[in-house]
Amino acid sequence: MTPEIAAERGLTILDALEIAGQGEEGFNFHTGRGVLSEALPYARLKDEARALAAKLLGAGVKPGDRVALIADTEGDFVRLFFACGYARIVPAPMPLPMAFGGRDAYLAHIRKMIESADAAAAFAPVAMRDWLLEAADGLTLVMTGTIADLEAAAPVEGPLTRPELDDLAYIQFSSGSTRFPKGVSVTHRALMANATAISRHGLVVRPGDRCVSWLPFYHDMGLVGFMLAPIVANLTVDYLATRDFARRPLLWLEMIGRAKATISYSPSFGFELAAQRAATLDLGDLDISTWRCAGIGGDMIRPHVLRRFADRFRAHGFDQRAYVASYGMAEATLALTFAPLDHGLRADMLDLDALENEGVASPSTSEERAREFVLCGPVLPGHAIEVRSPEGETLPERRVGRIFARGPSLMRDYFREPEATAETLSPDGWLDTGDLGYVADKQIVITGRAKDLILVNGRNVWPQDLEWAVESGVEGLRSGDVAVFSVDHAEGEEVVALVQARSGAPEVREKLTTDVASLLRQRFGTPVVVRLVGAHALPLTSSGKLSRARSRELYLSLKAETA
Structure with a gap:
């Protein structure tokens, strides 16, 4: 009996471990230099x-x-x-x-x-x-x-x-x-339902598969995706600590090459960090041609970052058809959707005016006012996703609304938080994900978090649009250097950009402030308060994502200090 069959027979992750323990698979932990430090079958x-x-x-x-x-x-x-x-x-x-x-x-x-x-x-x-x-x-x-x-x-x-x-x-x-x-x-029921769906329908695990991961165990993608699901699928995993990946991102790829691994995941920033570090290096005989599932999840997917990675590592065997976009959250154990395997990224280039003003995902006719969104695949079997209007009506394809999900992988509740649970999980089992998006060709497309939306001159604007515009349009800034959010005042909504500045020179800081404000005013037609903070000052979540809520708190505290 395989661990997957254990799930179908109503067994737990412990039963799956007992079954997996009859074989030779297990977990391998490596040092910051890629040396095996412990094998744990x-x-x-x-x-x-x-x-x-x-x-x-x-x-x-x-x-x-x-x-x-x-x-x-x-x-x-x-x-x-x-x-x-x-x-x-x-x-x-x-x-x-x-x-x-x-x-x-x-x-x-x-x-x-x-x-x-x-x-x-x-x-x-x-x-x-x-x-x-x-x-x-x-x-x-x-x-x-x-x-x-x-x-x-x-x-x-x-x-x-x-x-x-x-x-x-x-x-x-x-x-x-x-x-x-x-x-x-x-x-246990939700965990086994999700782990089985991931291995059988999302990754379509096959003989000879092997995983490499640097994702932290305290995040659902690391815990479920690369600790618990591999037990259900009976796969070996080679681990690199997250801190060691941050210091030596190319070690991630070296481990994939050495182990001839086939499955590894990362948020977009992981691919970006590896490509940046490899930009001017001779990578020798690095060979990552066995990597068939290069998964992306945990944050908004940035297609231009992934194209750069594919371009840089094509000579080392990377096939961009290996990209697998996916969507999920801890409230659904981990995964809700997977893009079809062996197809690579599929993206929509949308008209921002139609998106922001009408909530319609229309193809763009102009590169100036356009934005790319990645299709994250159909929902896993046994689960359902709906996109709803503010009135609760199910919207047709290519209409943007709030995403709701239902299925056997959903959480029981928020632990000892009945009010938060009632706000998020309906009596008939639908989870309010808090995400916005639309459906295209039966695949879900995520456009942002509902709580992050900024109202600018009657338009709904996604903060990541402003952030990415600054990072790509202002010299000296990198990915993750900008946090944009709004602050409500009696006189209206104030749009704020916190920008990480690495230089202490007054003339450099003044130019950076002016350039950011000018770009956003010209591109989006709105005045923006630009506040510079130190390098690495922007707050992150436990999974490494930018926390706009805590960035707002940081701005308000800085503002209070200088008042």
Whole structure:
């Protein structure tokens, strides 16, 4: 029996691990230089996780309790995650500090997450033990520390009680792009439904497939896409820590080449970073020709970035037909749609005037007022997507509206947040994704987040249009250097652009401010308040996406300081 069949027979991710453990597949962890540091076969993982489960229960953690796990890319996180499952305890992966601005802010963030999950215990990597102890100081936890601190615990005797399908498999904190992250309650039933759909219908896993990933385990694309779904599909995964990818992005591709990997995913910025680093380098005999599923997800897809990547690495075997655009979110476990395999990117070039003024996705007749959007594929079998008007009516193809989804992969709720759950999940099972988009040829196209829309002279304008225009049109700026948002005042809506400036020279900063304001006024016909901030000052979510909500908070705090 394969792990996929386990899902169809009503079994859990633990049953899938038991089945996968009969083979030789597993997880391989690599150092920042690409050297194998630990091989963790599924057979050994299940045995070690069972033993740890008995110790967790012996330490006083009870079935049904939540356990906070700071999620580094290492074997100990995986062992603890599955130990929780075997003990019928609910793991809650939490982020590393790299995505936050400063130690104190990170500790406060983690403390709030631990409280939100009402965790009974918390564990961290060895290097972060002291940070976790400080973050959890004063909280009534059964245990706080590292996996090594469980060694002294006396294991409970007797068989472990296995979870039911409708028990929680884990709590996934959303990335926090619009507010403080909410805990998404994911059941074993939803997890297995999504992991099976991903492997069978999205990636169409075949013999010989192998994965490489640098995506963090605290994000749904890293956790589900490259830790849990590979167990269901019985695939080996080679891991590079996210921080090591950031330092050496080409190591990602070198690992794909060495392992002859076939499946790897990244947000657009990962492809962009690799192409930028490779721009002037001799890549020698790098060969990534086995990469058949080069997935893109986790953020708005930037087709020009992906074309540059394909152009740069074509000589090293990369086939742009390998691109697989997809769409999903933690509230749907991970994935809702996949573009057809072996077709590469398909994009619509739309008339911005029709899009902004009429909400209609019409082909563009002018390059000056046009924008490209990527088709992200049809919905997975057993699921449904609708695009609705503000009045709740289902819209026809090529009409822009709010996206709703339904299916077996959806969350149970936001953990202990009934009001937020009621706002997002209807009694008949429809999830309000908060995203805007349209359907074209039965494929979903995402145009932006509803909360990010800016009203300019009666037009709905997407902030990423303004951001990308500045990044591509103002000398010295890079991708991710600009955050655009609106601030409501009694006299109307103020459009603000926070821009990262690397120079402290007054004349350079003055020119940058003038150039940004001038470009946006000419291109979009609106005055924009331009405020410069330092390099790396723009706040990011735990998944590396720009957080416009926190950028707005940063602007208001800076404004208050200078008032």
